[in-house]
Amino acid sequence: MLESWRWYGPFDKIKLAEIAQTGASGIVTALHEIPYGEVWPVETIRARQAEIAGNGLGLHWAVVESLPVHENIKRGEGDLTALFANYRQSLANLAACGIRTVCYNFMPLLDWTRTRLDAPVSRGGTCLRFEAHEMAAFEVHMLKREGAEADYSPEVLEKARNWHDASDENARQTLLASIMAGLPGAYDRYDVEGLRQALEHYKDIGRAELQANYARFLAEVVPAAEELGMRLCVHPDDPPRDILGLPRIVSSEEDVAWILAQQQARANGLTLCSGSLGANPANDVPAIAERFADRIHFAHLRNVRKDPDGSFEEAAHLEGDTDMVALVAALIREENRRREEGRLDWSIPFRPDHGHELLSDSGRGTHPGYPLIGRMRGLAELRGIVRALTHERIHFA
Structure with a gap:
């Protein structure tokens, strides 16, 4: 497996020389x-x-993350001819430069969403956390989204009301900033009124409409990607549930099956994100990896610890709810199958996704979820799993 590292280019506080010291060689980045x-x-x-x-x-650009899908494509809005042509041309230009793996997502409006960027970890450090009652407080009391109450249990709604009543303006602005933090490419941040207006563009778009728009996108770009020898790999929704009244259609095993069935070409693939999929209690992540192994082109390996009310937080890579050893074993079995098939592209790039802020990470101002020490710890732990599972005495069925 190719050890990789997310890097935000000139915007990143972490320098390439530091990344090299982690042992990773594949850089995952984009032209943000x-x-x-x-x-x-x-x-x-x-x-x-x-x-x-x-x-x-000894570094090289291994994976594009991401080549963004324009919001008009997600909404199916207007004449999309130029946008589809531009996407195909960008794929062709990447292929001409020898970069053939492209991670993207089809999440409407927002990328990953958390309510806390600095939740304390028991032995020191901080992590990203999604607190259900804080999200409910934002939707119901700050955004005042019509129908938001129906998305939460009475217990969560009561906690949300109590949180809002006890909060001051600074706490509310911190919550807003946390929710907006998962926009790594655009860097646009909405205030409450701006978000309310942006959501208006999706008011008539439900699950069926978004799926239709996604199927159209795949039909427009996958054949070109296949001809170019490219590998497109969709990133699952994070969190894997409808949010802000927006439908999410890459949240479950069934969703992944639907996506891969739209275009049977190998170019239509999956980014196996164990953290995103793992936040859905219905998802068995190692089983999902086994089922769709031949279409996994990239892996984000991290772990989450879930609460019964829908809250979750990012655990250490080997300490959450997902059996990381079983997951990595599934990916290695697929690599072995590809190698026996004679494929040159048998290796699956992976990166330690997110990480706790530890030690000198604190105060450095790196992108939320992307500290140096915390991710290096995760990479070291994952490297140990890979080394143990690929030892010459270990044989896979």
């Missing part, structure tokens, strides 16, 4: 400075490649 829907030029891609590889550190 290019607005959504515009073509990624070859010269800009090559310049970023040179920045990564030209320093003698």
Whole structure:
């Protein structure tokens, strides 16, 4: 398995020389400075490649995360001809530069969502947390979204009301900022009124409409990706549930099966994110990996610890609800199958996804969820699993 590391390019507080010291060699990044829907030029891609590889550190650009899908495509709004053409051209330009794995998501409006960016961890450090009653307080009392109460239990709604009544303006703004933090590419942040207006664009879009728009996107781009030898891999919803009244359609095993059935080509694949899928109590993540192994082109490995009310927090990589050893074993079995098949692209890149802020991470101002020490700990733990499972005395059925 190819050890990789998420890097935000010039925006990242963590430098390439530091990443090299973690032992990872594959860089996972994007051209975040290019607005959504515009073509990624070859010269800009090559310049970023040179920045990564030209320093003698043994690094290379392994995975694009992500080539964003424009909101108009998700909404099915207007003449999308140019947007689809631009996406295909960006894929062609990446292929011309030798970059063939592209992670993307189809989450409406927001990316990953948390309510706390610095929840305390028992032995020191902090983690990202999704607190159900804080999300309910935001939706019901701050955003005042019509129908939001129906998405939460009476117990969560009571806690939400108590939280809101006891909160001051600073606490509410901190909650808003936390919810907005999961927008790594766009860097646009909504205030409450701005979010309310943005949600209006989705008021007539339910699950069926979003699925239809997604199927159209796949039909427009997957054949081109297959011809180019590209691997598209959708990232699951995070959290894996409807949120802010927006439908989420990449949240379960059934959702993944539907997506991969839309285009049978190998280019239509999955980013196996154990944290996103693991936050849904109905998901057996190792079983999902086994079922869709031949279409997994990239893996985000992290763990979560769930609460009965729908809350969850990011646990240490080996300490959450997902059996990480069983999951990694499933991925290694698939790598072995591909190698026996004679494929040159048998290796599955993975990265330690998110991480606790530990030790000198505190106060450094890295992107939420992407500290140096916490992720390096996760990578070391995952490396140990991989090394043990690939030892010459271990044989896979």
